[in-house]
Amino acid sequence: MSLRIEPFTNEYALYLRDESRSTGEAAYIAFPSDEEAIREALSFARANGLPVTTQGGRTGLAAGAVPHGGLLLNLSRMDRISGPERSGGTVLLRVQPGVLLVNVRKYIEGMRAEYGPLFFPPDPTETTASIGGMTACNASGARTYSYGATRKHVEGLRIVLADSRTVTLRRGAQKASGRKLDLHCDDGSRIALQLPSYRMPSVKNASGYYIEDGMDAVDLFTGSDGTLGVVTEALLKLTSLPEQIWEVGCLLDTEEKALGLVCALRENCRLASLEYFDRGALQVLRDRKRWDASLRGIADVPEHTASLIFAEIHAGSREEAFGELRKLSACLKSCGGDPDATWFGWNAADIRRFQAFRHAVPESVNMLIDERRRKEPGITKLGTDMSVEDKDLRAVFAMYREGLAELGLQSAIWGHIGNNHVHVNILPSSMDEYRRAKELYARWAQRVTDMGGAVSAEHGVGKLKAGFLEIMYGPQAIGEMRALKRSLDPAGMLNPGNLFPPEG
Ligand SMILES: Cc1cc2nc3c(=O)[nH]c(=O)nc-3n(C[C@H](O)[C@H](O)[C@H](O)COP(=O)(O)OP(=O)(O)OC[C@H]3O[C@@H](n4cnc5c(N)ncnc54)[C@H](O)[C@@H]3O)c2cc1C
Structure with a gap:
């Protein structure tokens, strides 16, 4: 079915803001309900030279989902969960990006009789956050103190890139060699990525791209503030709930x-x-x-x-x-x-x-x-x-x-x-x-x-903290982050303004 891309009207005014209480503007809005519709939306944006802002639950606190013109891609209708699947001793759930955390929890509760007590540890306090948004921000919350942030509980991702190619990632399958990552797309093509040279601080951190030698591609897209691709599915790893x-x-x-x-x-x-x-x-x-x-x-x-x-x-x-x-x-x-x-x-x-x-x-x-x-x-x-x-x-x-x-x-x-x-x-x-x-x-x-700290530990940089990211890493690192984004999104179409000001 063809996706409806509607001219933006006041009826949708709600979608111009998130929980940072800042407001933006948009020319079009679309509510894709599957991955094919997202690819269609992106090809519309490419054909019309439009920036695209992806939205999940709009509970973000850094204005990452607040559009500055162009097409608003709201993923709330991509709300299906499939699974559970077992992989070794681990129980996994395949979750579309628009699924809210509260609904993931309900689903896991429904599995209890067969799978025993399990939970998904990331807890950004606001349970109307979506899995796509949590992945894009590498959200954390109270239990991150011992269980780690969202990244640690994401076993795989499906991504649609700016040119509508798709990438299927499974932890361990696509890794960098040093700071070079050869990203394999689902159509057999490859994209050579030069990863930035900075070292991340050894504190809780959600500032800019996660970068380290030999890193996993899952970790690059997790916490990338939606600037490198649209997350269309996350494979979540569940944990045993303590007695x-x-x-x-x-x-x-x-x-x-x-x-x-x-x-x-x-x-x-x-x-x-x-x-x-x-x-x-x-x-x-x-x-x-x-x-x-x-x-x-x-x-x-x-x-x-x-x-x-x-x-x-x-x-x-x-x-x-x-x-x-x-x-x-x-x-x-x-x-x-x-x-x-x-x-x-x-x-x-x-x-x-x-x-x-x-x-x-x-x-x-x-x-x-x-x-x-x-x-x-x-x-x-x-x-x-x-x-x-x-x-x-x-x-x-x-x-x-x-x-x-x-x-x-x-x-x-x-x-x-x-x-x-x-x-x-x-x-x-x-x-x-x-x-x-x-x-x-x-x-x-x-x-x-x-002090060697991080300017964003969990909310992501979004648009509001772009200046602080430059303070933290300096202009060279920002240049390298931009170059990385350009390799995946040459026109700077996805979430422009997040992490660093749009080029030009
Ligand atoms: C009361 C309150 C308490 C909070 N407490 C915490 C807390 O303790 N810890 C914490 O980490 N956060 C907290 N938050 C912030 C917020 O809940 C998280 O940042 C959450 O991850 C945002 O998810 P979302 O679905 O609302 O994302 P959105 O606000 O819709 O989007 C956030 C970012 O993700 C991008 N994005 C969304 N979906 C996708 C996708 N499918 N693909 C690519 N990019 C995408 C957007 O473009 C945007 O850049 C709190 C918020 C509120 C309102």
Whole structure:
């Protein structure tokens, strides 16, 4: 069936934005429901000289799916899952890119009787993220602390390139030799790729192309912000769900104690995740809870709480889980925390409540930004996504606190502190504050780079952080990334503006 490519009208205005709260423009929109339709859409774009922006769930925070003209390729109708298949001892699912994470989870739950308890560990908090978007961003989330980001759970990919050729990748089958990768397309043709020469930092990182000597081609397309091809299928590797999952929330009265606890827990406990919320984030949630009935089920946090640390324990038995809990309690005491000021959850309903809490904080902040945008439409979300090495945790917090205090800006900080990766959300109320906040953010990007950190640890670079990517890797590396993209997409048609400004 031929694909309908419609001129863009206001009816589709929703599709011009993502969760970064920035808005774009488009000339056409198409909703392909299979790979052939994507190839057709790309050939239409080539014939008409149009840029193409690919969209999944539009939950991205870096404006990667926000179009700057041309054709909007929305993959929400590519929503089928097939499998499971077994490969050795591994259970795999073949998933189209528009499938939402929430539906992958439901599907896996439905397999339980036959395959036992399994899960797909990447958890970007927002379950309406799509598998295509998660793959393009190499999304992570809380459990990445112990299970790794999306890349680690992708066993294979199908890609449509800008010229409509397809590539089928299976982990281990197409590998680079040093920094040269000979990409085999499904029609038998080959594309010689020269990979950039930079070295990635040894921190959690989703900034620019994943590059290393002898790398797997799956890893190049994963986390490429949709700039090298359109993901039309991902082969996901499932993991056994541990028998015991326990959640602990530690309420602390100073941030210093919280940082001490993080260091102690990292050293002494085996945790699946280690998450953080500061006073500012808890206050935004508290303010919203006063009038938003949908948040009624979310726990109240006492006003004197300065920091809330969530630790998740995954264990094979109750005894093992108790052992970790005892160690956690000892760490808490040694850091001056109060073991009585803790939340505890161990059954499915508790875990859902903890997850709902973790989701409610960023949602409340995003809604606050929407409110501010009604007065000042130029304001967008200004949330950092930077990571540093363990040794720099305190230094990076000191840097954030100093900068915020100096400019007197409201903020909310939360995130994946186990990986020294928190989101500092600056909440400007005027364009003047917004401009100052952006300058501060750029200064932080430079200092994090100087510490050997990454400017994006999980959200991807998209359009909003292209400047920071150049700060992190420098102009030569950007030139090499551009050259790599040109080998696969000579006209720069796919997701122009993501990672680096479009050529010309
Ligand atoms: C409340 C909230 C909390 C969040 N927390 C986290 C978190 O903890 N960790 C985290 O990693 N992220 C988090 N995110 C961000 C977001 O959920 C992730 O970035 C997610 O991976 C985006 O998926 P998506 O389907 O919405 O992608 P989109 O926003 O639609 O697109 C993101 C990028 O992927 C590209 N893309 C989409 N589909 C394809 C495809 N099939 N082929 C090629 N390129 C494609 C787009 O062009 C774009 O560049 C959060 C978002 C929200 C709203």
